[in-house]
Amino acid sequence: EADIYQTPRYLVIGTGKKITLECSQTMGHDKMYWYQQDPGMELHLIHYSYGVNSTEKGDLSSESTVSRIRTEHFPLTLESARPSHTSQYLCASNRNTEAFFGQGTRLTVV
Amino acid sequence: GQQLNQSPQSMFIQEGEDVSMNCTSSSIFNTWLWYKQEPGEGPVLLIALYKAGELTSNGRLTAQFGITRKDSFLNISASIPSDVGIYFCAGQMRPNRDDKIIFGKGTRLHILP
Numbered sequence: 012e013a014d015i016y017q018t019p020r021y022l023v024i025g026t027g028k029k030i031t032l033e034c035s036q037t038m039g040h041d042k043m044y045w046y047q048q049d050p051g052m053e054l055h056l057i058h059y060s061y062g063v064n065s066t067e068k069g070d071l072s073s074e075s076t077v078s079r080i081r082t083e084h085f086p087l088t089l090e091s092a093r094p095s096h097t098s099q100y101l102c103a104s105n106r107n108t109e110a111f112f113g114q115g116t117r118l119t120v121v
Numbered sequence: 122g123q124q125l126n127q128s129p130q131s132m133f134i135q136e137g138e139d140v141s142m143n144c145t146s147s148s149i150f151n152t153w154l155w156y157k158q159e160p161g162e163g164p165v166l167l168i169a170l171y172k173a174g175e176l177t178s179n180g181r182l183t184a185q186f187g188i189t190r191k192d193s194f195l196n197i198s199a200s201i202p203s204d205v206g207i208y209f210c211a212g213q214m215r216p217n218r219d220d221k222i223i224f225g226k227g228t229r230l231h232i233l234p
Binding site: 017042053054056059110111112117 | 152154156160161162163164165166169171207209211213221222224225226227229
């Protein structure tokens with residue numbers, strides 16, 4: 012069973028607010044990923060990390076930022092939320108091969 | 122960047138039918154993974170394949186790692202309503218530090234009443 016957790020599960024927030032989506036894993040995985048996914052659509056990689064102090068932009072441009080100060084945590088921050096940021100955000104981690112996902116955060120910006 | 126071509130994009134089938142979907146790449150992969158995602162949840166790993174030619178089963182699911190290492194197949198036998206969801210293939214070229222997992226665009230499985 013995967014030990015990767017995302018909070019909150021659901022978030023409704025007003026335009027212009029700053030938000031941080033949390034992702035934590037207890038598997039000691041070096042690699043962590045953030046994906047953005049609209050309902051029923053493909054997974055878009057927006058950020059990834061190879062380990063502590065490593066962060067890279069993904070294939071889809073995103074206004075969000077990430078940090079990796081500790082192996083276990085990979086938070087994603089939006090400085091000023093906009094309605095176009097409304098989506099599901101999925102966090103994943105792996106060491107070498109199999110990746111495990113959190114349950115996702117469903118973000119709605121009104 | 123690298124891409125995985127997953128097909129079909131959607132499937133509409135009757136309960137009890139067998140299902141087949143595949144994933145292809147122009148590059149060689151050393152690992153193939155198959156995931157299922159249900160609405161509102163994160164993808165869950167179904168089957169992992171590590172060796173060319175490998176055929177692995179998980180209940181009614183069977184997946185194969187293509188001999189050329191450029192493709193993989195997932196079959197579901199005797200589909201049931203709870204099989205509904207999005208199935209994603211994923212591959213990794215080299216399981217080392219600098220290699221990340223690449224996902225296909227998903228196959229959406231619908232079961233007709």
